[in-house]
Amino acid sequence: MDKTYNRATDEQIVEFSKNNPDAYEALVLRYWDKLFYFIKRIAYFSNEDTEDVLQEVFIKVYRYLNDFDDSFKFSTWIYQITRNCVVDEIRKKNSRAQNANLSDEEMLKIFRSSANLEKEIIAKDQVGKIKNIINNLPFKYREIMILRFIEEKNYSEIMEIVKKPKGTVAALIMRGRKIIMEEAKKQELFL
Amino acid sequence: MKDDILKGIVEKIKSEKIRPEPKWRLRFKSYFFWFLFIGTVFFGALFFSLIIFNILDLNLGLIYHLKFQRSMRLLMNVIPYLWIWFLFIFLFLSFFIFRKTRKGYRYKSIFVVSLIIAGIFFLGTIVHLSSMDERMDETFFKKTPPTFRAHMPFRENRLKNPEEGFLGGEIINFDGKIIAVRTLQEENWRVEISPQTQVKRRVRLEVREKIFVVGEKIGENLFEAFFIGLLEPPHFFGRKK
Numbered sequence: 001m002d003k004t005y006n007r008a009t010d011e012q013i014v015e016f017s018k019n020n021p022d023a024y025e026a027l028v029l030r031y032w033d034k035l036f037y038f039i040k041r042i043a044y045f046s047n048e049d050t051e052d053v054l055q056e057v058f059i060k061v062y063r064y065l066n067d068f069d070d071s072f073k074f075s076t077w078i079y080q081i082t083r084n085c086v087v088d089e090i091r092k093k094n095s096r097a098q099n100a101n102l103s104d105e106e107m108l109k110i111f112r113s114s115a116n117l118e119k120e121i122i123a124k125d126q127v128g129k130i131k132n133i134i135n136n137l138p139f140k141y142r143e144i145m146i147l148r149f150i151e152e153k154n155y156s157e158i159m160e161i162v163k164k165p166k167g168t169v170a171a172l173i174m175r176g177r178k179i180i181m182e183e184a185k186k187q188e189l190f191l
Numbered sequence: 192m193k194d195d196i197l198k199g200i201v202e203k204i205k206s207e208k209i210r211p212e213p214k215w216r217l218r219f220k221s222y223f224f225w226f227l228f229i230g231t232v233f234f235g236a237l238f239f240s241l242i243i244f245n246i247l248d249l250n251l252g253l254i255y256h257l258k259f260q261r262s263m264r265l266l267m268n269v270i271p272y273l274w275i276w277f278l279f280i281f282l283f284l285s286f287f288i289f290r291k292t293r294k295g296y297r298y299k300s301i302f303v304v305s306l307i308i309a310g311i312f313f314l315g316t317i318v319h320l321s322s323m324d325e326r327m328d329e330t331f332f333k334k335t336p337p338t339f340r341a342h343m344p345f346r347e348n349r350l351k352n353p354e355e356g357f358l359g360g361e362i363i364n365f366d367g368k369i370i371a372v373r374t375l376q377e378e379n380w381r382v383e384i385s386p387q388t389q390v391k392r393r394v395r396l397e398v399r400e401k402i403f404v405v406g407e408k409i410g411e412n413l414f415e416a417f418f419i420g421l422l423e424p425p426h427f428f429g430r431k432k
Contacts, residue, residue, distance in 0.1 A: 017211075018211050021201055021204045021205050021209075022201060024200075024201055024204065025197065025198070025200075025201045028197050028200050028201065029197055032193070032196075032197060051196060055196065055199070055200055055203075058200045059200065059203065059204065059209065062204055062209060062211060063209060063210075063211060063212050064211070064212065064217060065211040066211045066212060066213060066214040066217055067212070067214070067217040067218075159296075159297065163296040164296060165296065165297060165298060165299050165300075166297075167299050
């Protein structure tokens, strides 16, 4: 891999890539893993399907480079395109998003953030229940919770990625938290 | 394996000679939605001005002179429901089209709806002041097949509807108490006036004068007048004749 672009910002690489596709490799390398795991987290795709979607994403991003609006971050823009491709793929497969590929740690992170449990120890037998709660969360809430608590995006970035007003994003996070809390109470996760 | 895929993406771009699309082509969709948005707001404004035209056609001051029930009945007859439906359809359309514009998703629904309503009110008032609504009403009337005309909220229809309390036509005789009127459908009607009848200042009640009467049918081709005005386009709302 050419190390010329190591110190360049995403926005600079975008400019270079417009005339030189080789420069684009630096962006692909920079975002491949992040987006790979992002897709795995919000969707239920196999590794092969995720790679296919991601290749499609990078080709699309290259085609649309001139559409990049530098009033927001490149990472936000590429997440937005990725998310759209994932939603299209889910529709194409004509099925609803099933269990997300979240690790136990990530599930607990969402749960802790939702229930405002900073560092409380959660018993091993409760982890399974928590996984169920997060997996049963409707897609619209789950993707926003993942963006907020796992990808650690702020409200403005989430607004751009999911193309919803900031107020709606805040409401979805609030409602998602409420659903998690209610389910946790039902399953007696709180003593 | 991963490296192969990464390299493969750039190779594909090179081998298939994929180029970033020109900006104008990418923005075309957005411009198209803005164009549609402006169009739908404009159509909303046209229907809003037709609503103003229909409502202001009746002297609203008249409401104060009539009994509550009667004035409500008159008002219900004047309200152009069809144009109101169209106004709502275009309001919703413009809302959804705005959401499709490049950054339309960023704004709260309440802000977008308020913006559209403000645009429709502003443009609609301009359309009304320019008399475009009156010409539209006439054109719609002429272009509408006769079978559908009766169901449309045209001003002409209202003046042909003594059963609903409206009558329009030319004075053919006036003896001080009863006005003989030849209506737009070439029917002769007698219109009774009383001291309570409100006659608009510019009405002279002379033969050949064209008037419209708001009142009640009290017999065969006999009408009691509550209000008499000139049969002319409405020029309220600051509009000059």
